[in-house]
Amino acid sequence: MKHTVALTLVAAVAIATTSAPAQAQASSGDATPKQPCEIGYVTGVGGSAQSFREYLASSNKYRYLADNPIQCKVSQGQGRTSDCTGVTNLEHAQVSVFDDSDPATMTVVARVELDQGTYPAIIVVRRQDVQCEH
Numbered sequence: 001m002k003h004t005v006a007l008t009l010v011a012a013v014a015i016a017t018t019s020a021p022a023q024a025q026a027s028s029g030d031a032t033p034k035q036p037c038e039i040g041y042v043t044g045v046g047g048s049a050q051s052f053r054e055y056l057a058s059s060n061k062y063r064y065l066a067d068n069p070i071q072c073k074v075s076q077g078q079g080r081t082s083d084c085t086g087v088t089n090l091e092h093a094q095v096s097v098f099d100d101s102d103p104a105t106m107t108v109v110a111r112v113e114l115d116q117g118t119y120p121a122i123i124v125v126r127r128q129d130v131q132c133e134h
Contacts (some may be wrong), residue, residue, distance in 0.1 A: 014021050037132035044129030047087030052124040055087050081121040
């Protein structure tokens with residue numbers, strides 16, 4: 001079990017470090033160059049891209065969160081997740097930034113609670129919910 005957890009952490013870090021270095025969003029009107037954001041902490045809701053868009057468009061976000069918990073397929077032996085759907089609430093969760101090219105959201109690798117245990121998954125979060133570690 002510890003070997004699987006260690007392997008999944010290594011995989012998450014490898015994914016984050018092989019992607020182009022992510023850049024943090026500079027505030028509007030700020031002439032300061034963007035600072036790289038590779039590791040951060042998220043407090044807020046995140047989920048699969050489609051589910052997260054539906055969550056943001058929902059008139060009752062609490063109900064959407066309750067009715068659509070995150071679910072992913074987990075590969076046997078490798079501890080990798082795929083085909084995730086749904087959303088989850090993150091409380092100061094450490095993440096690796098995977099892609100921050102969208103002005104409103106960031107794609108991150110976060111450890112999420114699934115029925116099978118806790119595994120790293122690629123999810124989308126609001127940019128404003130990410131505090132970058134510098």
